[in-house]
Amino acid sequence: MDLPPTPTGAIRHLWQTDYTMVYRSLPLIRLHARRQLAMWGWPGDQQDAVLIISELVTNAINYGRVVDALVAVRLAYLGSGGLLVDVSDAVGAFPDFANLVRGDMLQEGGRGLWLARRLGAELCWFLRDGGGKTVRAHLPGIAPEPGTSPRPLPLA
Numbered sequence: 595m596d597l598p599p600t601p602t603g604a605i606r607h608l609w610q611t612d613y614t615m616v617y618r619s620l621p622l623i624r625l626h627a628r629r630q631l632a633m634w635g636w637p638g639d640q641q642d643a644v645l646i647i648s649e650l651v652t653n654a655i656n657y658g659r660v661v662d663a664l665v666a667v668r669l670a671y672l673g674s675g676g677l678l679v680d681v682s683d684a685v686g687a688f689p690d691f692a693n694l695v696r697g698d699m700l701q702e703g704g705r706g707l708w709l710a711r712r713l714g715a716e717l718c719w720f721l722r723d724g725g726g727k728t729v730r731a732h733l734p735g736i737a738p739e740p741g742t743s744p745r746p747l748p749l750a
């Protein structure tokens with residue numbers, strides 16, 4: 595198991611919500627995440643970030659679901675300009691993570707983790723206090739210039 599990467603600098607903004615672990619939650623999570631990143635004016639690529647969130651939540655529903663458990667989505671806008679995406683599910687294991695996360699586009703199987711890495715995310719997972727695990731994507735991002743206005747997210 596990898597240790598979570600140490601965030602650089604302080605956390606500027608933090609947001610977390612729990613959702614029912616069903617596919618129907620996905621559009622709502624994407625909407626909430628887009629709105630949150632836009633409200634913060636997070637200076638990285640907000641659409642890429644939402645795509646990564648969507649892949650990690652889909653994985654949590656597919657591989658980390660336990661009856662009545664919730665999926666927790668937590669975004670932290672770091673002082674470095676980066677973004678931490680934490681998606682927590684109810685299963686306290688991620689078999690073969692190191693190999694899966696190193697996979698390339700020619701391998702058989704899924705593309706979600708590959709896509710997240712391709713979009714610049716560093717991935718790790720760790721056990722949660724109280725059970726389950728968190729899969730974390732760290733997007734390094736770009737420090738915002740002082741005085742610059744937030745980049746709005748175009749409507750899809």
Ligand SMILES: Nc1ncnc2c1ncn2[C@@H]1O[C@H](COP(=O)(O)OP(=O)(O)OP(=O)(O)O)[C@@H](O)[C@H]1O
Pocket residue numbers: 649653654656657658683685687688689694703704705706707708729
């Ligand atoms: N939250 C998780 N808990 C346990 N195992 C996971 C979790 N997320 C991913 N995995 C494992 O990692 C593999 C690769 O995930 P990835 O998202 O790259 O592909 P996929 O989900 O299989 O397919 P795709 O995302 O392309 O639909 C999964 O097949 C699963 O075995």
Ligand SMILES: [Mg+2]
Pocket residue numbers: 649652653704705706707
């Ligand atoms: Mg997947």
